[in-house]
Amino acid sequence: MAGCNVQSPELNNVIDIQGLKKSYFLGNLEVPILHGIDLCIKKGEFVAIMGPSGSGKSTLMNMIGCLDRPTGGKVMLMGRDTNAITDNELAELRGFEIGFVFQNFSLIPRLSAYENVLLPTYSNTKDGMDTSGRARDLLKLVGLDDRTGHKPAELSGGQRQRVAIARSLINDPSLILADEPTGNLDSKTSVEIMDIFSDLHKKGRTIVMITHDPEMEQYVDRVVHIRDGNIGNN
């Protein structure tokens, strides 16, 4: 099985993974983590990746997010072969096309919520975008318009994750990658965060989310199961 059906129009395939392999090397010893993964995710899909701990979910997400390069196979993003582009171009791709949300919120502690949201635009700015206005709008969207000046330490876990979601949207990316975004949150807060993702999905965003929580299945279009570095059957 290859990645995406070749007949579907290219731009509709946000992620097209073909035979992806990733190994880590402990000295000379090759430790294979991903054993040839094929995966196709289309525009507007909300996909959950589930699997036991250590099965390679985060590793897969790092490959999709261009944070690391594959050992074999290829990752196509928006029709572009990521093996064929330089590190700087990869960084640019991350900055413009991908929004990350991590389990541990990953905010810069010295910057305010507003500055954290704005941070990606310091490096990659879309032409003609009113970045500061957009940062305020996004904070409003996640319900933090009264917390823009707060530092991460002055916010609750749920509020921090909202800032991170707002940040992931600042450059209007084609894809949102979330690695256990509710992993550090209580169930009530998790539901609030999932409502935000749901909302974004309804507005047409493509979202790939790693989760352990079977409860989350209700929010997504599709669940991809990973076991020992292979895609399992749904």
Added chain:
Amino acid sequence: MLSLKHSFRMAVGSISSSKLRSALTTLGIVIGVAAVIANVSLGASFNQYFTEEIGSVGNNFIIIQGKTSNLFHDSEMEVIKNTPGIVGVSPLSQEVAEVTYLSTARQITVQGVSEDYEQVGNIQMESGTFINDKDKYVAVIGHDVAYDKFDRKISDKNTIELSFTRPDGTVVTQKFKVKGIVDSPETTFVQSGIEPDDRIFIPIEAMNEIMDQDYYWGYFAAATSLESIDDITDELDKRLARDLGVSSRDLDNEDAKPYALTNQGEILEQVNQLSDALGSLLTSVALISLIVGSIGIMNIMLVTVTERTGEIGIMKSLGFKNHEVLLLFMVESIVVGLFGGVLGIMLGVVGAYAADTAMGLPYVFPVDMIFTGMFVSVIVGLLAGIYPANKAARMNPVDALRHE
């Protein structure tokens, strides 16, 4: 593309989040830059001070001192006068006399000189005129002699009584009419027989007659210019040696000659050597401090990079390129350096001012030192930042993120 404005703001944010640590880190740079500033500022003060000092003593002077008392006579005076480049010469003799004015008596050094001394010794008159070669029993007195030494102030046209003791013990007393008062020079320089404030000048003929002698202690001559003063001194040396029967072989042997020559250039040179020695001491302090400071900044930047490994991962995941991460940490390192530099400049300026005041030197502050200080601290911060910033820039994003 990451702008300098944003990197600067982020650097300042990062530095101010650990103020004490940053301040301690900059100590080396602070001391280093302060030493550079103080060095140059003090050096300039010293030079200005001594140049003024020596200038106030005389104009391109050459001092000729006899090692024995009965050495110099009028014929040597002629030799000196006829040496090319000599524009004036005064013989010198010096005795301590008891000076009486209105029933107060004081021991005062009396200088026997000729008319030329006014020009050679750079004498400025406060009132009256200096001795001329037709004068006999007239005196020109120093500022302190006129105003401080005696119960009553002496002014020109007053008469003072000078009692000299000859080598055989007889005391000769003579009345002298005060012809003028020498203006106190602005600054003074330590060199015997020159400081005019507490002295009395009388015609050398009068002194020799009273002392019953026909020789001089030495001469005070003036050359045409400071640039040619060494050549003129050499020529003078040759002529005097020939006149006094010193063999030409001994010309370079100072011990073989019965006299010694010193000129203004040599004294200036000695002074310069002194301030150079002081300068190189401060320079090595500065250099060592700057090296220590740079290692300090490098160390703290390495700590910062390690502490912020997770943040580096975040920034890279947000799309920051390697060279932008590099820029961020370089700017931070330079800002730390610059911060130390500014403190160092302030410390150096205050230190130099305090030192000048304590030593009574004129305060000189070369403004371009501020820029030199800034430049040095920027360079130190830059050099210190290269390795840590590179380390940050090269981090693998996945590994850096895992570090959180």
